[in-house]
Amino acid sequence: MTMLADRQRTLDSEREKLVAATTAGQLTDEEIALKTTQLNREQHGLLVAQERLRTGRYGRCVHCAEKIAEPRLHALPFAIRCKNCEEQREQAETAARSFAARTGAQPLASGATR
Numbered sequence: 001m002t003m004l005a006d007r008q009r010t011l012d013s014e015r016e017k018l019v020a021a022t023t024a025g026q027l028t029d030e031e032i033a034l035k036t037t038q039l040n041r042e043q044h045g046l047l048v049a050q051e052r053l054r055t056g057r058y059g060r061c062v063h064c065a066e067k068i069a070e071p072r073l074h075a076l077p078f079a080i081r082c083k084n085c086e087e088q089r090e091q092a093e094t095a096a097r098s099f100a101a102r103t104g105a106q107p108l109a110s111g112a113t114r
């Protein structure tokens with residue numbers, strides 16, 4: 001899957017740029033933290049996608065096991081849910097957030113990968 005390999009290369013060069021900019025003192029601590037979190041999240045998504053590819057589950061929804069539409073996978077190579085399940089998850093998340101806002105309850109951590 002060249003799409004994932006390309007993504008890995010992009011990620012590696014982003015990481016190198018971050019290290020270079022950090023070494024050169026061009027970034028604030030906040031920027032470094034933000035970028036590191038972002039890169040780690042991407043890396044995690046990539047590892048999950050590679051593992052799913054290896055085990056033949058790539059491109060299948062983790063929820064309903066339906067095939068994820070090709071255009072969706074192109075736009076979101078790390079997508080692990082089909083459009084329907086993703087929408088349902090987002091609705092559930094929005095509901096959980098508004099519940100949390102009303103009651104002060106802490107929302108449960110949701111899977112960071114998309």
Ligand SMILES: [Zn+2]
Nearest residue numbers: 061064082085
């Ligand atoms: Zn699904």
